Amino acid sequence: MYPQVLKTLIATDCIIVGIEEGTLKLLVIKRPIPPLKDRWSLIGTFLGIEETAHQAAHRVLYSATGLNNIYLDQLHTYTRPDRDPGGRVISIAHFALIRIADYHNNSSKQVGSKWFALNDLPKLIFDHDNMVNDALAKLRERAKFNPIAFELLSEYFTLKQLQNFYEELYQQKFDTANFRKKVLSYSFLVKTNKKVKDTSKKGSFLYRYDRKIYEELRSKEFKIRFI
Amino acid sequence: MYPQVLKTLIATDCIIVGIEEGTLKLLVIKRPIPPLKDRWSLIGTFLGIEETAHQAAHRVLYSATGLNNIYLDQLHTYTRPDRDPGGRVISIAHFALIRIADYHNNSSKQVGSKWFALNDLPKLIFDHDNMVNDALAKLRERAKFNPIAFELLSEYFTLKQLQNFYEELYQQKFDTANFRKKVLSYSFLVKTNKKVKDTSKKGSFLYRYDRKIYEELRSKEFKIRFI
DNA sequence: GCAAAAGTGTTCAGATTACACCCATGG
DNA sequence: CCATGGGTGTAATCTGAACACTTTTGC
Known part of the structure; x- marks a missing residue:
């Protein structure tokens, strides 16, 4: 129907936050695919054909943590043409809030993922550091008025x-x-x-x-x- | 680089708000392309190859109003697979704030666009009504603490x-x-x-x-x- | 002079702040 | 019995809501 203008891949990345022993932590993963395979990355996926971004985020959260019914909210969409060296990909970032105890109690979580304290985060790939900063800023705003x-x-x-x-x-x-x-x-x-x-x-x-x-x-x- | 998963068109739509004679108004356009040609629609465009969503929104704002240096902020990304009957298109919605007097003074604005009072809006295509509601909610939040x-x-x-x-x-x-x-x-x-x-x-x-x-x-x- | 919009002052209740204080208990 | 973290009370201050009031000017 539409003229052949740019078509791109759509990803969704999740900023997964939890608190443990009084310390805010972030769940990240060793990236399983190239480029930058095995570097630390937010957990994400590509959007499926019959899927909303929200559904895709829930899908990837389930595969990463084994949990459903997670607090999930869209954050921002990142569109810089050079943000991913593997190709033109835009990413719809979401942030998710998790009870870390539930995570630990769950057996069906993904391997290769790890919780880092926020002040001890490794360098993440692409623009994921920006995403984390934006998510924390939004979290700070939201926590003032919402029961998160x-x-x-x-x-x-x-x-x-x-x-x-x-x-x-x-x-x-x-x-x-x-x-x-x-x-x-x-x-x-x-x-x-x-x-x-x-x-x-x-x-x-x-x-x-x-x-x-x-x-x-x-x-x-x-x-x-x-x- | 990436496997051939879904590639989609990326659009950006702008919720353009102004105030005139004490009334909040929205700038919309008679849609120039099918499907739903000539129905009322938000002003939007498809994302170019070397363009961020922000740049694309500024481009479409310039072509619609003849103005640069407009307050522009990303709102939300809409991804329902069936949101556009013309094909799978996701839309990164932005909202823009305009001085309507500047708009009227400017000759290079696009034809076919029209300001409607918010309580007198026509039905818009696709999910654009939702976008408008979301934009107003965000505007209300933001106006409490920001000099917009x-x-x-x-x-x-x-x-x-x-x-x-x-x-x-x-x-x-x-x-x-x-x-x-x-x-x-x-x-x-x-x-x-x-x-x-x-x-x-x-x-x-x-x-x-x-x-x-x-x-x-x-x-x-x-x-x-x-x- | 008077209607009508612009602009100011005063009061009171409730929220916020700072800080001193009491409570329960394992060692 | 005392150090320690849990938990409470109170006075001073700041803020917000309500509302009565004064000012200016064209008709």
Whole structure:
């Protein structure tokens, strides 16, 4: 139907973020195909014929981690003609948030992939370093107003772990008293009667995030800020 | 280099927004090519061989409006396999902010294009209605923290015009006293000694936006909210 | 002088900040 | 019994919303 103008390959690359022991980490892979085979790379794939970019990203996430139902959002599309020395390929980058514990518990994950702390990342191929920076910037924006912390933390977490996530993401300390008051002022953090004692003698209570309560609040047009 | 997987056409479509007489408007065009020739459509083009999406969007904006140096930002990439009945085409949507007065003053604009008020838009082809909705949502988000109002208003404007922009974008009224206090609390709105008398007998002072001052403020990590 | 838009001041409630303080417990 | 991290209370300050008010000018 259309005149024969440029046709290109479409890729999707995923910036996969998780938090472990208070440190933000990124899942990358030793690139399995040329060019630049065996160099560190984001995990990606080419778009299939009957597939949206979102579906392709979910497909590659499943093959990399064995997990479904992952938080996934389109980030930006990278189109520089020389970005991939293997040919003209544009890449629709997505970012994904993962509970690393779930990842470790899952057997069907891909070999050759590895979690790196953000401040210890190897050089990535192509423009993947840019993608990571853009993803982190977007994550910082989004985390101020959206409950994405709970996509990374495990189901039950302490308030200190929650605070650690924000401190790690924004690279700054927050006052504990004020932080607790703020997040507890909303009702969607539900205190359980379980205590965990791995960081103190007193032990600290576990909380869980109640999505229903959050969404009800949100629908009432409340301004909900996390930080 | 890569195996022969799917190659597709890449398009870019522009959501071109302006404000005129207190009303937000969108620039659309009677589609010049089949399929759906002569139906209302966003203005777009196919990506050239040695071109980024950003460059292609600027190219199509120039041909549509005769203007360069337009505020342009990537919005989202639309990839549904059936989105274009003419073939598999993915579209990298951008949104652009225009001073409509500049547009009218310019002779080299494309014929067949037309400004519609947002609440009077005709049905657009393909998924272009979705694109418009997504663009407006993003604009609303962005306008809270970024000085994009000044990309739409002319160089000199009254505070009432500025307020009108926000009232139009968010479809709600703001208290004039509080609005003025807020925007004037930052120093980047510079009062001139010119008055304009087309809406009142008293007349109202014109202000201009000083980008340098804004950027200096911003670099000092101030939290700058517009609304 | 008066209507009408431009522009200012005052008040009060709620949020934010800084910081001092209490609590529980394993060693 | 005390060091340590968990958890709470409070006063000072800042911000935002509401609304009453003054100013200027053409008719």
